[in-house]
Amino acid sequence: MPGIPTIDDIRAAHAVVRTRVHRTPVLTCYALDEMTGANLFFKCENFQKCGAFKIRGATNAVFSLDDDQASRGVATHSSGNHAAAIALAAKWRGIEAHVVMPEQAPEVKKNAVAGYGARIYFCGPTAEDREVLSEKVLSETGATFLHAYDDPRIIAGAGTAGLELCEDVPDLDVVMAPIGGGGLISGTALAVSAVSPRTKLIGAEPEQADNATRCIEAGKVVPASNRETVADGLRMPLSRLTFSIIRQHVASVVTVSEMEIIEAMRLIWERMKIVVEPSSVVPLAALLSRRVQLPAQRVGVILTGGNIDPASLPWSRS
Amino acid sequence: MPGIPTIDDIRAAHAVVRTRVHRTPVLTCYALDEMTGANLFFKCENFQKCGAFKIRGATNAVFSLDDDQASRGVATHSSGNHAAAIALAAKWRGIEAHVVMPEQAPEVKKNAVAGYGARIYFCGPTAEDREVLSEKVLSETGATFLHAYDDPRIIAGAGTAGLELCEDVPDLDVVMAPIGGGGLISGTALAVSAVSPRTKLIGAEPEQADNATRCIEAGKVVPASNRETVADGLRMPLSRLTFSIIRQHVASVVTVSEMEIIEAMRLIWERMKIVVEPSSVVPLAALLSRRVQLPAQRVGVILTGGNIDPASLPWSRS
Numbered sequence: 001m002p003g004i005p006t007i008d009d010i011r012a013a014h015a016v017v018r019t020r021v022h023r024t025p026v027l028t029c030y031a032l033d034e035m036t037g038a039n040l041f042f043k044c045e046n047f048q049k050c051g052a053f054k055i056r057g058a059t060n061a062v063f064s065l066d067d068d069q070a071s072r073g074v075a076t077h078s079s080g081n082h083a084a085a086i087a088l089a090a091k092w093r094g095i096e097a098h099v100v101m102p103e104q105a106p107e108v109k110k111n112a113v114a115g116y117g118a119r120i121y122f123c124g125p126t127a128e129d130r131e132v133l134s135e136k137v138l139s140e141t142g143a144t145f146l147h148a149y150d151d152p153r154i155i156a157g158a159g160t161a162g163l164e165l166c167e168d169v170p171d172l173d174v175v176m177a178p179i180g181g182g183g184l185i186s187g188t189a190l191a192v193s194a195v196s197p198r199t200k201l202i203g204a205e206p207e208q209a210d211n212a213t214r215c216i217e218a219g220k221v222v223p224a225s226n227r228e229t230v231a232d233g234l235r236m237p238l239s240r241l242t243f244s245i246i247r248q249h250v251a252s253v254v255t256v257s258e259m260e261i262i263e264a265m266r267l268i269w270e271r272m273k274i275v276v277e278p279s280s281v282v283p284l285a286a287l288l289s290r291r292v293q294l295p296a297q298r299v300g301v302i303l304t305g306g307n308i309d310p311a312s313l314p315w316s317r318s
Numbered sequence: 319m320p321g322i323p324t325i326d327d328i329r330a331a332h333a334v335v336r337t338r339v340h341r342t343p344v345l346t347c348y349a350l351d352e353m354t355g356a357n358l359f360f361k362c363e364n365f366q367k368c369g370a371f372k373i374r375g376a377t378n379a380v381f382s383l384d385d386d387q388a389s390r391g392v393a394t395h396s397s398g399n400h401a402a403a404i405a406l407a408a409k410w411r412g413i414e415a416h417v418v419m420p421e422q423a424p425e426v427k428k429n430a431v432a433g434y435g436a437r438i439y440f441c442g443p444t445a446e447d448r449e450v451l452s453e454k455v456l457s458e459t460g461a462t463f464l465h466a467y468d469d470p471r472i473i474a475g476a477g478t479a480g481l482e483l484c485e486d487v488p489d490l491d492v493v494m495a496p497i498g499g500g501g502l503i504s505g506t507a508l509a510v511s512a513v514s515p516r517t518k519l520i521g522a523e524p525e526q527a528d529n530a531t532r533c534i535e536a537g538k539v540v541p542a543s544n545r546e547t548v549a550d551g552l553r554m555p556l557s558r559l560t561f562s563i564i565r566q567h568v569a570s571v572v573t574v575s576e577m578e579i580i581e582a583m584r585l586i587w588e589r590m591k592i593v594v595e596p597s598s599v600v601p602l603a604a605l606l607s608r609r610v611q612l613p614a615q616r617v618g619v620i621l622t623g624g625n626i627d628p629a630s631l632p633w634s635r636s
Contacts (some may be wrong), residue, residue: 025343047591047593051591140592269593269628270593272365273365273592273593273624274593275368275587275588275592277592308587310584310587311631313628315628315629
């Protein structure tokens with residue numbers, strides 16, 4: 001298992017990424033404070049380059065390669081924000097990015113990755129299809145594989161958002177983040193617990209992808225459930241690395257229903273007038289549904305991204 | 319005809335509204351700069367209280383009443399952002415608001431106005447229905463009627479957004495705003511031409527509601543065309559007051575097609591991750607479609623509001 005990043009790793013990552021990515025704003029919303037009873041501070045990574053926090057980890061990882069490694073390029077498999085982030089970071093460094101993605105990935109995601117100049121390799125729908133093709137690409141190119149979250153460089157990069165949040169909003173009682181594979185909450189927890197030790201970390205995940213909850217109950221990494229959720233960025237399993245960080249630094253994990261996610265997203269759009277993707281709003285959904293209650297507390301909430309096709313919104317589908 | 323507000327009136331309005339409304343941020347977007355060739359500075363009134371710049375004029379007008387006038391309340395007829403703004407400003411002052419709106423107005427708009435505590439009077443669909451009921455309400459209540467734009471207090475309030483824009487972004491070459499009844503562009507033009515005389519004003523309106531263009535061609539106020547446009551905030555006719563200000567201070571007016579409006583709106587949502595209503599994006603649509611070209615110029619653009627039902631977006635309908 002790769003090592004757990006330290007606060008020094010996260011600070012070093014910040015020095016790498018801060019000149020290349022946005023220092024995203026922290027927004028507040030009176031109406032949502034009223035509705036939840038908490039004082040919410042939203043770290044708006046939906047305004048980030050590539051439209052998601054993923055560019056932080058990708059940039060840190062790509063720029064941490066030595067020149068020899070870099071010359072052989074980087075590779076990943078993903079059909080989501082991580083793939084686009086790796087493609088853009090590689091473009092910034094002037095190296096090749098190789099991205100394995102399922103043939104059935106949405107056109108908009110293929111276009112985003114291709115638009116940043118990455119080479120795309122289409123695989124079949126199964127995990128095995130993906131693994132086989134990834135191995136082939138790696139052996140042919142010698143590229144460095146960059147996993148979406150099971151990588152200390154990616155986690156340290158993700159942690160820079162939490163670092164900025166603590167700098168911009170002192171004295172937070174709680175920081176909340178969604179949990180998918182666990183990279184964001186891991187980086188956030190490491191950063192926040194180091195710079196603001198009294199601040200409690202709370203993770204939130206969909207009931208339909210309650211992998212962290214089930215790992216915590218089992219006391220070990222268990223296979224991911226593979227159910228559909230509107231929060232499509234949160235369907236990955238924890239890794240041993242992210243689970244060990246979560247177990248150590250995250251006070252609790254709450255789950256929310258699909259309807260609660262959709263309602264929270266609609267409220268953010270309506271009240272804050274910002275575009276967020278469903279994965280972003282899972283922590284707010286937990287507050288709105290009273291699955292976690294933090295009356296009068298100062299709560300930082302990381303809004304992870306804003307990449308959604310506005311022509312297919314969840315409330316349009318229902 | 320009521321008098322044209324001066325810059326002193328606008329500064330006085332700013333002193334009234336600044337403690338009650340948001341000083342909205344100015345956002346930039348690299349991708350939209352690339353696509354238009356201009357340097358764009360978006361004044362984000364979509365983040366304003368009530369979700370639109372209308373609260374500026376409403377607040378100024380409501381707080382400019384003397385106590386005796388105020389005690390009899392205020393009235394307006396509108397089914398849009400102005401009605402909600404009057405309702406909220408009246409609530410802040412602790413006086414009654416009487417709003418005449420068509421029975422068929424969308425539920426969401428009725429709810430917004432009712433939610434701020436205004437009394438709603440439902441009228442039939444025609445202008446005559448509305449006038450008759452408005453007269454009745456005014457004579458029964460003695461309330462002060464506050465027109466949505468044909469009123470110097472409303473125009474001076476609207477101008478405070480332009481004032482803030484010029485303070486926050488010096489040396490603008492151009493400021494662009496949409497034109498409906500002409501209240502916003504009038505206030506903007508009066509503010510900008512006073513504090514930044516070299517800055518050029520450009521208005522934009524839908525082809526389907528090209529009232530300003532036709533007034534300028536005719537050299538006088540002509541009846542409004544009554545065609546449908548997705549930019550539903552821009553269907554009102556100019557008044558003699560707003561036309562006279564536009565004629566004096568606005569360098570040019572451009573028109574855009576419905577498709578251009580929808581495409582500009584989609585781009586703002588996708589690239590800036592903010593929620594705007596169609597009326598807001600008409601100036602950007604003019605730039606994107608090359609109907610106005612401002613290469614390398616510093617262009618302030620007022621995004622007027624963000625009140626749209628996310629369940630019925632124009633690109634979902636098509």
